[in-house]
Amino acid sequence: MTAQISPDSVWVLGAHMNRFARYADRDLIDLASESAMSALADGEVTVDDVDVLACGALFQASGAVGQRIQKQIGQTGVPVYNVANACATGATAIRTVIMAIKSGEAQIGLAVGAEQMGKMGLLGGGATKKEKKVFEPSGRYGAVTGVDGHLGTETMPGVFAQAGMAYAHDHDGVGFEQFARVAYKNHLHSTLNPLAQYQKEFSMDEIMESPMMSYPNTLLMCCPTGDGAAAVVLVSGERLASMPAHVRKRAVKVSASVLTSDPFTEDCQVQPDVNTLTRNAASQAYEAAGVGPEDLDLVELHDCFATAELIHYDNLRLCSPGGAGAFIDSGGPFRDGTTPVNVSGGLISKGHPIGATGVANVYEITTHLRGEAGDRQVEGATVGLAHVIGLASACGVHILEKAAA
Amino acid sequence: MATARVPLVDYLVLEPEPHLVANECTNCGARFFDRRNACARCGSTDFKPVPVAGAGELRAFTIVHRAAPGIPVPFVSAIVKTDDGTWVRSNVVNCDPTPEAVELGMRVRLTTHPIGTDDDGTEAVAFGYEPA
Numbered sequence A: 001m002t003a004q005i006s007p008d009s010v011w012v013l014g015a016h017m018n019r020f021a022r023y024a025d026r027d028l029i030d031l032a033s034e035s036a037m038s039a040l041a042d043g044e045v046t047v048d049d050v051d052v053l054a055c056g057a058l059f060q061a062s063g064a065v066g067q068r069i070q071k072q073i074g075q076t077g078v079p080v081y082n083v084a085n086a087c088a089t090g091a092t093a094i095r096t097v098i099m100a101i102k103s104g105e106a107q108i109g110l111a112v113g114a115e116q117m118g119k120m121g122l123l124g125g126g127a128t129k130k131e132k133k134v135f136e137p138s139g140r141y142g143a144v145t146g147v148d149g150h151l152g153t154e155t156m157p158g159v160f161a162q163a164g165m166a167y168a169h170d171h172d173g174v175g176f177e178q179f180a181r182v183a184y185k186n187h188l189h190s191t192l193n194p195l196a197q198y199q200k201e202f203s204m205d206e207i208m209e210s211p212m213m214s215y216p217n218t219l220l221m222c223c224p225t226g227d228g229a230a231a232v233v234l235v236s237g238e239r240l241a242s243m244p245a246h247v248r249k250r251a252v253k254v255s256a257s258v259l260t261s262d263p264f265t266e267d268c269q270v271q272p273d274v275n276t277l278t279r280n281a282a283s284q285a286y287e288a289a290g291v292g293p294e295d296l297d298l299v300e301l302h303d304c305f306a307t308a309e310l311i312h313y314d315n316l317r318l319c320s321p322g323g324a325g326a327f328i329d330s331g332g333p334f335r336d337g338t339t340p341v342n343v344s345g346g347l348i349s350k351g352h353p354i355g356a357t358g359v360a361n362v363y364e365i366t367t368h369l370r371g372e373a374g375d376r377q378v379e380g381a382t383v384g385l386a387h388v389i390g391l392a393s394a395c396g397v398h399i400l401e402k403a404a405a
Numbered sequence B: 001m002a003t004a005r006v007p008l009v010d011y012l013v014l015e016p017e018p019h020l021v022a023n024e025c026t027n028c029g030a031r032f033f034d035r036r037n038a039c040a041r042c043g044s045t046d047f048k049p050v051p052v053a054g055a056g057e058l059r060a061f062t063i064v065h066r067a068a069p070g071i072p073v074p075f076v077s078a079i080v081k082t083d084d085g086t087w088v089r090s091n092v093v094n095c096d097p098t099p100e101a102v103e104l105g106m107r108v109r110l111t112t113h114p115i116g117t118d119d120d121g122t123e124a125v126a127f128g129y130e131p132a
Helices: A028-042 A065-073 A089-102 A156-170 A176-190 A204-209 A245-250 A276-289 A306-315 A324-329 A346-350 A354-369
Strands: A010-017 A052-056 A080-083 A108-116 A212-215 A227-236 A252-261 A298-300 A383-390 A394-402 B005-007 B019-025 B047-052 B055-064 B075-082 B087-092 B107-117 B123-131
Touching: A010 A028, A010 A089, A010 A354, A028 A065, A028 A108, A028 A227, A052 A065, A052 A089, A052 A354, A065 A080, A065 A108, A080 A089, A089 A108, A089 A227, A089 A252, A089 A354, A089 A383, A089 A394, A108 A354, A156 A212, A156 A306, A156 B055, A156 B075, A176 A204, A176 A306, A176 A324, A176 A346, A227 A354, A252 A276, A252 A354, A276 A306, A276 A383, A276 A394, A298 A354, A306 A324, A306 A346, A306 A383, A354 A383, A354 A394, B055 B087
Parallel strands: A052 A080, A052 A108, A298 A383, B005 B123, B087 B123
Antiparallel strands: A010 A227, A010 A252, A108 A227, A212 B055, A252 A394, A383 A394, B019 B047, B055 B075, B055 B107, B075 B087, B107 B123
8 A cells, every 4th residue: 555646645754753862961952953954854855945833842832942943943934833732742743734734834844842851750640739738628629638649649650550440341351461561562662773762671570570650550561751852844745746756755645644632421520531532533544544454554652651552452443342452462563463563662662752752653654664664664564553642632643654656 | 626627629528428419411411520611511501419329330440659749659549430320530448459459340439538637627538439
């Protein structure tokens, strides 16, 4: 399956990510500028060719990061959109550029995702109220003090643990071992990816016996915090068609670009529903692209925690309904399985600098479809899917296809 | 003189018997625990307070070993579906915080416990669910 260049299509022209790591000697703008310039060079265009810039850096969402990148790489005066959408921030930046191109306002656009988190530690939870201790109701729940720890958990490892356990409640064959096997796979995959923050294999025992964060998620089943950036250059089919043959050959078609939020469900008032909006996004993306889950040669999905990856097998329809446990046990999502998932090492081992994540997974798919992924290359890949989800919630799904030779 | 008591959240009612009260949309029946501007399902702006069943089923849980400073661990965070179909987030209490003791699908019931006293001597009371 390969794609032809129609004028109203949108393509990835250039892509780059730097290694996710912790960079003490470089700031966010260094990381983002390096990726932006590298993606432009990769697409054989310059900043002067760019009609629109979208930038996502969640923890500096009010910091005009897009304009600060321009001040390093080229103040051309084009519109800049600084976007924030939790862990779907990077995908939102990409989609913003795609919408600008589809609207006809831009022919070439640059999407950058970046984050500098360092050793940020546990995210979520712990919000406390004023120091003078007087129990007075305030806020939408009339709480007299912080509720985290008293009325359940607000920490990310715990929230996603519950999402996985809700799936385990509803379906057979899902438990601690299946969740651990997801992490085993992603750590194993990361040993082939020089851009991963960690590149170390761990045994099932090591994973299951590592410090418990929030059962069933142990430390090795949780993504790390870190620093990183990624960028993609997008181009209209109309403009791409006039580019040299060797550029067209490396271009990758965006066959679907979807962003959803969570529709009302009965339980979403008390636990984030990460399933329904992912299912909706997947359905819309498969329909827009005219492909099905069985056509996918690889998937990069949002494994912020091992429990999350497992339920997204089902949400993205990579397995039979309710069959996510059997899917991981059968080796389906391993790199030699039926649908390789997170051959980059995923968030669990590649890392999760939040703003960069949704751009980095499009970089990963693009690199495989170009046949340029080195040791971790999925041979003969022509179609791939990139998925991210941010709590509150936002889900981005992009389906990419290799260009016709 | 008895100690003054306040519920941790305003949707917990302590007297005469502890129970939760939800804001129920009069149009579509959706239930919420927070102050509402409108219904997230149907957009209606008319709500009535309704008591929530105290008994239910444990639909999901996690045993939290790492939390923000000052929050005692381990504890069992729980998602409960009550017998009248209302979803509630709280803790499982009066139960060992181990995967052996906590079972998906187990029957639970509402209970309350004090969580601290403020500078004026007022005691805050939280709710949890214990194995039934």
